[in-house]
Amino acid sequence: MSEVKKIATRDSYGNALVELGKEHENLIVLDADLAGATKTCIFQKEFPERHWDCGIAECNMTGIAAGLSTCGKVPFISSFAMFAAGRNYEQVRNSIGYPHLNVKIGATHAGISVGEDGATHQCLEDLALMREIPGMVVINPSDDVEARAAVHAAYDYVGPVYLRFGRLAVPVINDRPDYKFEIGKGIVLKEGTDVTIFATGLEVSESLEAAKMLEKDGISAEVINIHTIKPIDEELVVASATKTKKVVTVEEHSVIGGLGSAVAEVLCEKAPTKMMRIGVNDRFGESGPAVELIHKYELDAEGIYKKVKAFAK
Incomplete structure (x- = not known):
């Protein structure tokens, strides 16, 4: 391969x-x-x-x-x-x-x-x-x-x-003929029924890998790429949350004010849903190799998998 x-x-x-x-x-x-x-x-x-x-x-x-x-x-x-x-x-x-x-x-x-x-x-x-x-x-x-x-x-x-x-x-995960970018429109990368993972930036590829791991445990995760944080795709957020009943957001950003907050604001008003935010929890970063930091902060596929598995049970 x-x-x-x-x-x-x-x-x-x-x-x-x-x-x-x-x-x-x-x-x-x-x-x-x-x-x-x-x-x-x-x-x-x-x-x-x-x-x-x-x-x-x-x-x-x-x-x-x-x-x-x-x-x-x-x-x-x-x-x-x-x-x-x-x-x-x-x-x-x-x-x-x-x-x-x-x-x-x-x-x-x-x-x-x-x-x-x-x-x-x-x-x-x-x-x-x-x-x-x-x-x-x-x-x-x-x-x-x-x-x-x-x-x-x-x-x-x-x-x-x-x-x-x-x-x-x-x-590179979007190298396909049907790829289309549109401001304010999220992209469903994997259909699922048990939990929705809304991811942005480098966390999209990590979330896709985590979804594969979850699949082996019998958890069907829908993975959606939210490339536009504002304006956010409210229609897609509500539709997926209504289908799976559980939502996780994943971002290489503070859990305060970024993708997690944007999704929570939409759902709070339009479709209250059980939700978990994955990101950096109200702290500063630190010096170290990028890949090791992503692992330490549990923002890699393994970290996402463990958190979503516990949440989706």
Whole structure:
């Protein structure tokens, strides 16, 4: 059996920007002294006149992008999630969100999978921060195929979009002819009857593996990829929860304010359902190899399997 292809979604981001740059001359990319890490260097090499390095000044970069967007440009601003969403929050809120400008935020190195960079750089709050901003679309793609599709969709969408990408290479799971990306629409990857697993980002592939393990124990898990945290696919969330009667959310993010909270809000109002959230439980991350951290925090297939098995009984 051939080995599963793995690609980091930050690489997908850089490649998608080049694809779009060849089609649209109004697309520009701004980075904050991290082009090599965020992979906007791929775009920089192809279109040096449309790539601006703003230095270690994320807030200033955001103001520049806001201004350029009022002049017919479509700016993508890029930095680590901790800086793009964290350090930069006030500027994103007031300079992009409040006037609802057509700026896209490419945030890489999100979650504990940043690894050895440690807690200061492992942003576990970005989805919560960004979905609180009125009118902000929040997307967390699961693999290379989805990440590239999301970047294209973000360009086509008129308004602010937050795109979350990772440092760690993850399995390509959406490489199939019938794959279709649509903002605000979840994707059923596996049908099930006993429990629904709503997953996002790198946790989608881990959840699929966990579902295979659960199947051997006689537990039929439905796995749904929620790539868009906001607007969330309320219709699909309610339909699946109504069918299985038990819901689990899985995210490489705090259990507070992210996918788990978004799903809980929908179900609380429209279809009260027994629910469990899997994520990082109100704590900071720590330094260590990415794969080992994901295992320690029980966000790998084994950890998900154990928790869902106990919950679904």
